[in-house]
Amino acid sequence: MDLEAEFERTVAAGQRVEPRDWMPDGYRKTLIRQIAQHAHSEIIGMQPEGNWISRAPSLRRKAILLAKVQDEAGHGLYLYAATETLGADRGDLTEKLVSGRQKYSSIFNYPTLSYADVGVIGWLVDGAAICNQVPLCRTSYGPYARAMIRICKEESFHQRQGYELLMTMMGGTDAQRAMVQESVDRFWWPSLMMFGPPDAESANTERSMAWRIKRNTNDELRQKFVDMTVPQAEKLGVTLPDPALKWNPERGHHDFGQPDWDEFWQVVGGNGPANKQRVEHRRRAHEDGEWVRAAAEAHAAKRAVREDVA
Numbered sequence: 001m002d003l004e005a006e007f008e009r010t011v012a013a014g015q016r017v018e019p020r021d022w023m024p025d026g027y028r029k030t031l032i033r034q035i036a037q038h039a040h041s042e043i044i045g046m047q048p049e050g051n052w053i054s055r056a057p058s059l060r061r062k063a064i065l066l067a068k069v070q071d072e073a074g075h076g077l078y079l080y081a082a083t084e085t086l087g088a089d090r091g092d093l094t095e096k097l098v099s100g101r102q103k104y105s106s107i108f109n110y111p112t113l114s115y116a117d118v119g120v121i122g123w124l125v126d127g128a129a130i131c132n133q134v135p136l137c138r139t140s141y142g143p144y145a146r147a148m149i150r151i152c153k154e155e156s157f158h159q160r161q162g163y164e165l166l167m168t169m170m171g172g173t174d175a176q177r178a179m180v181q182e183s184v185d186r187f188w189w190p191s192l193m194m195f196g197p198p199d200a201e202s203a204n205t206e207r208s209m210a211w212r213i214k215r216n217t218n219d220e221l222r223q224k225f226v227d228m229t230v231p232q233a234e235k236l237g238v239t240l241p242d243p244a245l246k247w248n249p250e251r252g253h254h255d256f257g258q259p260d261w262d263e264f265w266q267v268v269g270g271n272g273p274a275n276k277q278r279v280e281h282r283r284r285a286h287e288d289g290e291w292v293r294a295a296a297e298a299h300a301a302k303r304a305v306r307e308d309v310a
Protein backbone atom coordinates (compact mmCIF):
# COMPACT_ATOMS: atom_id res chain seq x y z
CA MET A 1 0.00 0.00 0.00
CA ASP A 2 2.88 2.35 0.83
CA LEU A 3 4.50 1.53 -2.49
CA GLU A 4 1.35 2.31 -4.38
CA ALA A 5 0.94 5.62 -2.54
CA GLU A 6 4.54 6.49 -3.32
CA PHE A 7 3.98 5.71 -7.01
CA GLU A 8 0.82 7.84 -7.12
CA ARG A 9 2.64 10.68 -5.37
CA THR A 10 5.56 10.54 -7.83
CA VAL A 11 3.28 10.63 -10.87
CA ALA A 12 1.03 13.35 -9.45
CA ALA A 13 4.04 15.53 -8.62
CA GLY A 14 5.21 15.25 -12.24
CA GLN A 15 8.35 13.37 -11.19
CA ARG A 16 9.87 10.40 -12.99
CA VAL A 17 9.25 6.77 -12.25
CA GLU A 18 12.54 4.85 -12.61
CA PRO A 19 13.19 1.15 -13.34
CA ARG A 20 14.09 0.39 -9.69
CA ASP A 21 10.79 1.85 -8.42
CA TRP A 22 7.68 -0.15 -7.67
CA MET A 23 4.97 0.35 -10.29
CA PRO A 24 1.51 -1.14 -10.85
CA ASP A 25 1.35 -4.05 -13.25
CA GLY A 26 -1.00 -2.20 -15.58
CA TYR A 27 1.41 0.74 -15.80
CA ARG A 28 4.29 -1.58 -16.71
CA LYS A 29 2.21 -3.44 -19.31
CA THR A 30 0.85 -0.25 -20.87
CA LEU A 31 4.35 1.18 -21.13
CA ILE A 32 5.82 -1.97 -22.65
CA ARG A 33 3.03 -2.06 -25.22
CA GLN A 34 3.33 1.64 -26.09
CA ILE A 35 7.14 1.75 -26.23
CA ALA A 36 7.32 -1.51 -28.21
CA GLN A 37 4.79 -0.17 -30.68
CA HIS A 38 6.83 2.98 -30.96
CA ALA A 39 10.09 1.01 -31.45
CA HIS A 40 8.47 -1.17 -34.13
CA SER A 41 7.28 1.98 -35.91
CA GLU A 42 10.82 3.37 -36.06
CA ILE A 43 12.17 0.12 -37.50
CA ILE A 44 9.33 -0.57 -39.96
CA GLY A 45 9.47 3.13 -40.89
CA MET A 46 12.89 2.54 -42.40
CA GLN A 47 11.31 0.57 -45.24
CA PRO A 48 9.22 3.09 -47.19
CA GLU A 49 12.11 5.54 -47.43
CA GLY A 50 14.82 2.90 -47.67
CA ASN A 51 13.04 2.01 -50.90
CA TRP A 52 14.47 5.20 -52.46
CA ILE A 53 18.08 5.12 -51.24
CA SER A 54 19.39 3.39 -54.36
CA ARG A 55 17.46 5.81 -56.60
CA ALA A 56 18.25 9.11 -54.90
CA PRO A 57 18.67 11.81 -57.56
CA SER A 58 22.08 13.03 -56.33
CA LEU A 59 24.91 12.14 -53.97
CA ARG A 60 23.76 14.87 -51.59
CA ARG A 61 20.18 13.56 -51.46
CA LYS A 62 21.47 10.05 -50.96
CA ALA A 63 23.70 11.06 -48.04
CA ILE A 64 20.80 12.89 -46.36
CA LEU A 65 18.39 10.01 -46.86
CA LEU A 66 20.89 7.43 -45.63
CA ALA A 67 21.54 9.47 -42.49
CA LYS A 68 17.82 9.80 -41.84
CA VAL A 69 17.05 6.12 -42.28
CA GLN A 70 19.97 5.23 -40.00
CA ASP A 71 18.60 7.64 -37.37
CA GLU A 72 15.34 5.68 -37.41
CA ALA A 73 17.26 2.48 -36.68
CA GLY A 74 18.88 4.27 -33.73
CA HIS A 75 15.48 5.42 -32.47
CA GLY A 76 14.30 1.83 -32.56
CA LEU A 77 17.34 0.77 -30.53
CA TYR A 78 16.88 3.42 -27.80
CA LEU A 79 13.25 2.39 -27.47
CA TYR A 80 13.83 -1.37 -27.38
CA ALA A 81 16.45 -0.66 -24.71
CA ALA A 82 13.81 1.31 -22.75
CA THR A 83 11.44 -1.69 -22.86
CA GLU A 84 14.24 -3.87 -21.47
CA THR A 85 14.40 -1.66 -18.36
CA LEU A 86 10.78 -2.79 -17.77
CA GLY A 87 11.70 -6.45 -18.01
CA ALA A 88 10.68 -7.00 -21.65
CA ASP A 89 12.80 -9.11 -23.99
CA ARG A 90 13.71 -7.59 -27.33
CA GLY A 91 13.67 -10.92 -29.16
CA ASP A 92 10.20 -11.58 -27.84
CA LEU A 93 8.97 -8.15 -29.01
CA THR A 94 10.38 -8.72 -32.50
CA GLU A 95 8.64 -12.10 -32.57
CA LYS A 96 5.37 -10.36 -31.68
CA LEU A 97 5.90 -7.84 -34.46
CA VAL A 98 6.63 -10.36 -37.22
CA SER A 99 3.76 -12.59 -36.14
CA GLY A 100 1.33 -9.65 -36.26
CA ARG A 101 0.59 -9.67 -32.51
CA GLN A 102 1.99 -6.17 -31.96
CA LYS A 103 1.29 -3.13 -34.10
CA TYR A 104 3.24 -0.21 -35.48
CA SER A 105 2.11 3.14 -36.84
CA SER A 106 -0.50 2.79 -39.61
CA ILE A 107 1.32 5.37 -41.76
CA PHE A 108 4.07 2.95 -42.78
CA ASN A 109 1.60 0.70 -44.53
CA TYR A 110 1.32 3.16 -47.41
CA PRO A 111 3.69 2.77 -50.37
CA THR A 112 6.23 5.39 -51.50
CA LEU A 113 5.61 5.97 -55.19
CA SER A 114 7.86 8.91 -56.08
CA TYR A 115 10.90 10.74 -54.73
CA ALA A 116 8.59 13.54 -53.61
CA ASP A 117 7.33 11.03 -51.02
CA VAL A 118 10.72 11.25 -49.30
CA GLY A 119 10.17 14.98 -48.84
CA VAL A 120 6.52 14.65 -47.86
CA ILE A 121 7.28 11.93 -45.31
CA GLY A 122 9.93 14.15 -43.75
CA TRP A 123 7.63 17.14 -43.68
CA LEU A 124 4.28 15.56 -42.71
CA VAL A 125 5.09 12.19 -41.16
CA ASP A 126 8.11 13.31 -39.13
CA GLY A 127 6.19 16.53 -38.44
CA ALA A 128 3.29 14.54 -36.98
CA ALA A 129 5.78 12.39 -35.09
CA ILE A 130 7.26 15.54 -33.52
CA CYS A 131 3.81 16.69 -32.34
CA ASN A 132 3.25 13.27 -30.82
CA GLN A 133 6.71 12.94 -29.31
CA VAL A 134 7.60 16.34 -27.87
CA PRO A 135 5.09 15.89 -25.00
CA LEU A 136 6.56 12.42 -24.41
CA CYS A 137 9.82 14.08 -23.35
CA ARG A 138 7.82 14.76 -20.14
CA THR A 139 6.25 11.32 -19.87
CA SER A 140 6.26 9.80 -16.40
CA TYR A 141 8.64 6.89 -17.08
CA GLY A 142 12.26 8.12 -16.90
CA PRO A 143 14.00 5.93 -19.52
CA TYR A 144 11.23 6.60 -22.06
CA ALA A 145 11.34 10.37 -21.44
CA ARG A 146 15.13 10.47 -21.83
CA ALA A 147 15.03 8.41 -25.04
CA MET A 148 12.44 10.83 -26.42
CA ILE A 149 14.65 13.87 -25.79
CA ARG A 150 17.36 12.44 -28.05
CA ILE A 151 14.86 11.23 -30.62
CA CYS A 152 13.09 14.59 -30.87
CA LYS A 153 16.31 16.40 -31.70
CA GLU A 154 16.81 14.10 -34.67
CA GLU A 155 13.18 14.30 -35.72
CA SER A 156 13.52 18.07 -36.21
CA PHE A 157 16.35 17.41 -38.66
CA HIS A 158 14.12 14.88 -40.44
CA GLN A 159 11.34 17.38 -40.82
CA ARG A 160 13.65 20.10 -42.07
CA GLN A 161 15.35 17.89 -44.64
CA GLY A 162 11.91 16.94 -45.98
CA TYR A 163 10.74 20.52 -46.17
CA GLU A 164 13.97 21.64 -47.82
CA LEU A 165 13.66 18.87 -50.42
CA LEU A 166 10.08 19.95 -51.19
CA MET A 167 11.09 23.63 -51.40
CA THR A 168 13.72 22.64 -53.96
CA MET A 169 11.20 20.66 -56.00
CA MET A 170 8.61 23.46 -55.85
CA GLY A 171 11.23 25.81 -57.31
CA GLY A 172 11.81 23.37 -60.20
CA THR A 173 9.66 22.38 -63.17
CA ASP A 174 5.87 22.05 -63.46
CA ALA A 175 6.31 18.27 -63.44
CA GLN A 176 8.20 18.47 -60.15
CA ARG A 177 5.55 20.70 -58.58
CA ALA A 178 2.84 18.29 -59.72
CA MET A 179 4.81 15.43 -58.19
CA VAL A 180 4.91 17.20 -54.83
CA GLN A 181 1.18 17.99 -54.91
CA GLU A 182 0.31 14.40 -55.83
CA SER A 183 2.35 13.13 -52.91
CA VAL A 184 0.75 15.61 -50.47
CA ASP A 185 -2.68 14.45 -51.70
CA ARG A 186 -1.80 10.85 -50.82
CA PHE A 187 -0.12 11.49 -47.46
CA TRP A 188 -2.28 14.22 -45.90
CA TRP A 189 -5.10 12.03 -44.55
CA PRO A 190 -2.89 9.13 -43.42
CA SER A 191 -0.75 11.73 -41.56
CA LEU A 192 -3.83 12.91 -39.63
CA MET A 193 -4.55 9.27 -38.77
CA MET A 194 -1.15 9.03 -37.07
CA PHE A 195 -2.63 10.63 -33.95
CA GLY A 196 -4.97 7.68 -33.53
CA PRO A 197 -8.76 7.51 -33.43
CA PRO A 198 -10.91 10.40 -32.14
CA ASP A 199 -10.78 10.78 -28.35
CA ALA A 200 -14.28 9.34 -27.93
CA GLU A 201 -13.10 6.05 -29.51
CA SER A 202 -9.64 5.87 -27.99
CA ALA A 203 -9.78 3.06 -25.45
CA ASN A 204 -6.46 3.69 -23.69
CA THR A 205 -6.29 7.48 -23.58
CA GLU A 206 -7.91 8.11 -20.21
CA ARG A 207 -5.82 5.63 -18.21
CA SER A 208 -2.61 6.73 -19.96
CA MET A 209 -3.36 10.39 -19.21
CA ALA A 210 -3.99 9.61 -15.53
CA TRP A 211 -0.61 7.86 -15.32
CA ARG A 212 0.95 10.76 -17.21
CA ILE A 213 2.30 8.39 -19.82
CA LYS A 214 0.33 10.38 -22.37
CA ARG A 215 0.25 14.15 -21.87
CA ASN A 216 -2.27 15.23 -24.55
CA THR A 217 -5.27 13.57 -26.21
CA ASN A 218 -5.26 12.40 -29.84
CA ASP A 219 -7.57 15.22 -30.94
CA GLU A 220 -5.51 17.91 -29.20
CA LEU A 221 -2.36 16.72 -30.96
CA ARG A 222 -4.11 16.43 -34.32
CA GLN A 223 -5.30 20.04 -33.99
CA LYS A 224 -1.80 21.19 -33.09
CA PHE A 225 -0.39 19.45 -36.16
CA VAL A 226 -2.97 21.00 -38.50
CA ASP A 227 -2.35 24.50 -37.08
CA MET A 228 1.39 24.05 -37.44
CA THR A 229 1.22 22.64 -40.98
CA VAL A 230 -1.21 25.01 -42.73
CA PRO A 231 1.18 28.01 -42.89
CA GLN A 232 4.01 25.70 -43.99
CA ALA A 233 1.82 24.43 -46.86
CA GLU A 234 1.07 28.02 -47.90
CA LYS A 235 4.74 28.93 -47.92
CA LEU A 236 5.50 25.82 -49.94
CA GLY A 237 2.71 26.54 -52.43
CA VAL A 238 0.84 23.25 -52.09
CA THR A 239 -2.85 22.67 -51.41
CA LEU A 240 -3.89 20.45 -48.52
CA PRO A 241 -6.66 18.19 -49.91
CA ASP A 242 -9.39 19.13 -47.42
CA PRO A 243 -12.23 21.42 -48.57
CA ALA A 244 -13.32 21.87 -44.93
CA LEU A 245 -9.96 23.28 -43.87
CA LYS A 246 -10.25 26.90 -42.77
CA TRP A 247 -9.23 29.24 -39.97
CA ASN A 248 -11.80 29.64 -37.22
CA PRO A 249 -11.18 32.99 -35.48
CA GLU A 250 -13.50 32.16 -32.57
CA ARG A 251 -11.67 28.99 -31.69
CA GLY A 252 -8.28 30.38 -32.64
CA HIS A 253 -7.64 27.14 -34.55
CA HIS A 254 -8.23 25.68 -37.99
CA ASP A 255 -11.39 23.68 -38.62
CA PHE A 256 -10.73 20.59 -40.69
CA GLY A 257 -12.42 17.46 -42.03
CA GLN A 258 -12.25 13.95 -40.60
CA PRO A 259 -10.04 11.28 -42.13
CA ASP A 260 -11.72 8.13 -43.41
CA TRP A 261 -11.78 6.19 -40.14
CA ASP A 262 -12.96 2.99 -41.87
CA GLU A 263 -9.76 3.07 -43.87
CA PHE A 264 -7.80 3.64 -40.66
CA TRP A 265 -9.30 0.57 -38.96
CA GLN A 266 -8.69 -1.50 -42.09
CA VAL A 267 -5.01 -0.51 -42.09
CA VAL A 268 -4.66 -1.08 -38.33
CA GLY A 269 -6.31 -4.47 -38.80
CA GLY A 270 -3.58 -5.53 -41.23
CA ASN A 271 -5.36 -4.79 -44.51
CA GLY A 272 -3.58 -1.62 -45.64
CA PRO A 273 -1.85 -1.38 -49.02
CA ALA A 274 1.57 -2.53 -47.76
CA ASN A 275 1.02 -4.31 -44.40
CA LYS A 276 1.94 -7.78 -45.65
CA GLN A 277 4.99 -6.55 -47.54
CA ARG A 278 6.30 -4.59 -44.52
CA VAL A 279 5.96 -7.41 -42.02
CA GLU A 280 7.30 -9.99 -44.46
CA HIS A 281 10.34 -7.82 -45.18
CA ARG A 282 10.97 -7.39 -41.45
CA ARG A 283 10.68 -11.14 -40.87
CA ARG A 284 13.19 -11.89 -43.64
CA ALA A 285 15.64 -9.28 -42.30
CA HIS A 286 15.33 -10.82 -38.82
CA GLU A 287 15.99 -14.31 -40.16
CA ASP A 288 18.89 -13.13 -42.31
CA GLY A 289 20.40 -11.53 -39.21
CA GLU A 290 20.42 -14.77 -37.23
CA TRP A 291 24.13 -15.44 -37.90
CA VAL A 292 25.06 -11.89 -36.76
CA ARG A 293 23.30 -12.38 -33.43
CA ALA A 294 24.88 -15.83 -33.00
CA ALA A 295 28.35 -14.43 -33.77
CA ALA A 296 27.89 -11.51 -31.35
CA GLU A 297 26.84 -13.89 -28.58
CA ALA A 298 29.76 -16.25 -29.25
CA HIS A 299 32.15 -13.29 -29.19
CA ALA A 300 30.72 -12.00 -25.90
CA ALA A 301 31.00 -15.49 -24.36
CA LYS A 302 34.65 -15.84 -25.45
CA ARG A 303 35.48 -12.42 -24.07
CA ALA A 304 33.84 -13.19 -20.75
CA VAL A 305 36.02 -16.31 -20.43
CA ARG A 306 39.18 -14.35 -21.35
CA GLU A 307 38.38 -11.63 -18.80
CA ASP A 308 37.75 -14.29 -16.18
CA VAL A 309 41.18 -15.81 -16.79
CA ALA A 310 42.87 -12.40 -16.74
Ligand SMILES: [Fe+2]
Nearest residue numbers: 042071072075
Ligand atom coordinates in the same frame (compact mmCIF):
# COMPACT_ATOMS: atom_id res chain seq x y z
FE1 LIG B 1 12.29 8.37 -35.63
Ligand SMILES: [Fe+2]
Nearest residue numbers: 072126155158
Ligand atom coordinates in the same frame (compact mmCIF):
# COMPACT_ATOMS: atom_id res chain seq x y z
FE1 LIG C 1 12.13 10.52 -38.19
